[in-house]
Amino acid sequence: MAFSHDLLKDKTILVTGAGKGIGKACALLADACGANVIAVARTESDLVALKDESSERLSFWVGDVQDKALYEKIRALPFLHGLINNAGTNRVAPMQEQSDEHIDDILNLNIRSAYKVAQAAITPMLKSQAPSIVHMSSQMGFVGSPGRTLYCLSKHAIEGLTKAMAVELAPNNIRVNSVAPTFIKTPMTEPMLQEPAFAEMVMNNIPLQRLGSVEDVANACIFLLSELSMTTTGSCLKVDGGWTAH
Numbered sequence: 001m002a003f004s005h006d007l008l009k010d011k012t013i014l015v016t017g018a019g020k021g022i023g024k025a026c027a028l029l030a031d032a033c034g035a036n037v038i039a040v041a042r043t044e045s046d047l048v049a050l051k052d053e054s055s056e057r058l059s060f061w062v063g064d065v066q067d068k069a070l071y072e073k074i075r076a077l078p079f080l081h082g083l084i085n086n087a088g089t090n091r092v093a094p095m096q097e098q099s100d101e102h103i104d105d106i107l108n109l110n111i112r113s114a115y116k117v118a119q120a121a122i123t124p125m126l127k128s129q130a131p132s133i134v135h136m137s138s139q140m141g142f143v144g145s146p147g148r149t150l151y152c153l154s155k156h157a158i159e160g161l162t163k164a165m166a167v168e169l170a171p172n173n174i175r176v177n178s179v180a181p182t183f184i185k186t187p188m189t190e191p192m193l194q195e196p197a198f199a200e201m202v203m204n205n206i207p208l209q210r211l212g213s214v215e216d217v218a219n220a221c222i223f224l225l226s227e228l229s230m231t232t233t234g235s236c237l238k239v240d241g242g243w244t245a246h
């Protein structure tokens with residue numbers, strides 16, 4: 001089961017955090033659907049490995065989503081049909097123990113850089129046909145969870161950003177949606193999921209009784225980038241096995 005190889009043909013799609021995990025799966029699927037993918041991450045070796053698995057259309061930029069130079073590069077693109085605004089991270093600790101450094105890390109990467117990348121993307125999107133932005137949210141953008149208040153704050157902000165951008169940019173025909181995964185096995189979550197008590201807590205909260213895969217998340221992102229979802233904006237597509245439904 002797969003999308004058509006032509007679904008994103010001739011579309012330029014930028015994916016941040018594309019070197020590993022969910023972002024890498026999104027870049028690979030966009031490539032398989034015919035897009036001209038620009039993959040962004042800081043670790044060049046990850047991007048070289050991604051390039052080896054992709055078509056010749058995929059290019060990469062070694063860069064930091066917190067860097068002004070990246071925003072200028074995005075703004076200077078002649079066209080941009082899609083953005084998967086995915087780079088993000090977590091710092092898990094009880095609220096009373098979160099350091100100022102961790103608070104700044106999460107607010108700067110998960111919120112500020114998501115805003116700045118999306119802001120830069122608007123300029124080339126105004127010159128492009130059927131543009132679409134997908135922000136990477138989380139089920140934690142809808143609920144709370146012990147030790148994750150800081151992360152929940154950042155993903156609730158992404159949900160607010162999604163809705164507000166959708167309303168502000170609708171007159172420009174730019175669609176803006178989010179995808180909210182449950183726990184997915186990636187380099188970010190692998191150490192946590194190796195703890196039996198944590199893994200049990202996760203499965204007890206997922207009515208479907210399955211962890212999501214990076215491909216499940218990529219499928220949702222590609223649908224929202226494509227013209228299969230032309231009337232969908234300001235929405236969240238949850239890939240959470242029902243976590244937030246109970």
Ligand SMILES: NC(=O)c1ccc[n+]([C@@H]2O[C@H](COP(=O)([O-])OP(=O)(O)OC[C@H]3O[C@@H](n4cnc5c(N)ncnc54)[C@H](OP(=O)(O)O)[C@@H]3O)[C@@H](O)[C@H]2O)c1
Pocket residue numbers: 016017018019020021022023040041042043044046063064065066086087088089090109136137138139180181182183184185186187188189
């Ligand atoms: N995994 C889950 O269970 C899960 C669940 C819900 C939501 N999410 C969200 O999904 C997104 C991706 O998560 P993941 O689990 O795939 O993470 P991951 O495995 O840690 O991969 C993150 C990717 O982002 C890149 N990145 C990190 N900081 C960056 C920066 N400042 N500039 C550019 N690239 C940067 C990393 O590469 P470099 O370090 O080389 O830059 C890496 O390629 C995040 O927004 C996360 O909050 C994940």
